[in-house]
Amino acid sequence: MTIRIFYFAALAEQVDCRSEELETDATSAGELIERLRARGEPWQSAFDSRTQIAINQHLAGPDDGLGDGDEVAFFPPVTGG
Amino acid sequence: MTIRIFYFAALAEQVDCRSEELETDATSAGELIERLRARGEPWQSAFDSRTQIAINQHLAGPDDGLGDGDEVAFFPPVTGG
């Protein structure tokens, strides 16, 4: 299935990528992160326990499932306000 | 000694008096209230347990002492804001 991924802020700078379209069989956000980290550096260390996840523009957790056409976003803890 | 007394809001309307100068030997605000109530109605029932007291423009209690020239005020619970 195809997934659209967005990266923001420090995380986007680290992996030097703001968005990509990915063909993947990852069934959860956590699985998707593992596939991305398997690319090696800088991907390997760009994700950590504080990395936040959004699926279809709603905050999500690593166990939340993915479907074809989903929009997934990864970013550091937010600092607005 | 001489005391200046102010009455406010519903209490002022009840006793039909906004201020007066009084020669008294009352040594506390509570004692002063008793002298005023001794005047009979409407003074008798104008003061109750909710009546608030200020001495020299600071909130005070019935046990607080009075001195010559003091400004004493009596009023119902405040309702500003």
Added chain:
Amino acid sequence: MKLIRVQQEDFDAGILLAELRAGRSDIGACVTFTGYVRDLNLDDDVQALRLEHYPGMTEKALEAIVDEAVSRWNLSGAAVIHRVGELRPSDQIVLVAVTSSHRGDAFAACEFIMDYLKTRAPFWKKEQLKDGSSRWVEARSSDDKAAQRWDR
């Protein structure tokens, strides 16, 4: 910076905030409370509100409340404007504005000032009703409880 005003005229919160923030670029947070005249109380149509106060004591009482807030929280500035005299529904009655580098302090101090003002500042409201009668607004026990939360 401390501003205390008791006045008949209306006020502009924006102008007051500018005064409170003037020359301070270390202020991260401002919390304001504005109170308005409501047109309904106890199911009766309120046509107007008359605010009586105790000139001389009012300013002292407000200043004491603000000083207490300044002693309890880390504030950059605090302002209280309270109107007196004849007011109409939707009119502004009171503005409390608190600035701080920490939002938690600004929220707590602003609410504290309002809760204390409601129970310690010598203002009294009298409502003019549609039928021509008028009545003094009764103090509410919920206001006493709100103020007691801050006791220590």
Added chain:
Amino acid sequence: MKLIRVQQEDFDAGILLAELRAGRSDIGACVTFTGYVRDLNLDDDVQALRLEHYPGMTEKALEAIVDEAVSRWNLSGAAVIHRVGELRPSDQIVLVAVTSSHRGDAFAACEFIMDYLKTRAPFWKKEQLKDGSSRWVEARSSDDKAAQRWDR
């Protein structure tokens, strides 16, 4: 009445409040929070702040936070305006305004919205320093704790 805006331009709190109160004479209380850019952070002079966000999700996240506030408290209206892009010290960043007939509800809801916004709305700040360098602002555990107070 619910207003959510994410914009580059500055905003006027007075105009927003007028929108929020329009035609409502039953509103007794309004609490606002305004956040400003500070010129100092970690002892470094901040020259400018760049606010990045996640277009599309930002509005949804703010709306969800406001909806949650509306479900928890008795509110007449709530507004959130958040700026993005390049800001300067003393600039306004964010305004949260809540109206209610009860001041306790207005205070709680306004602080709740800010605490949730700080931890759940996809904004990120990058500081431009005097020496020409720049850095991402770090999330603070005090903000997490503030938000957790509202968990249930």
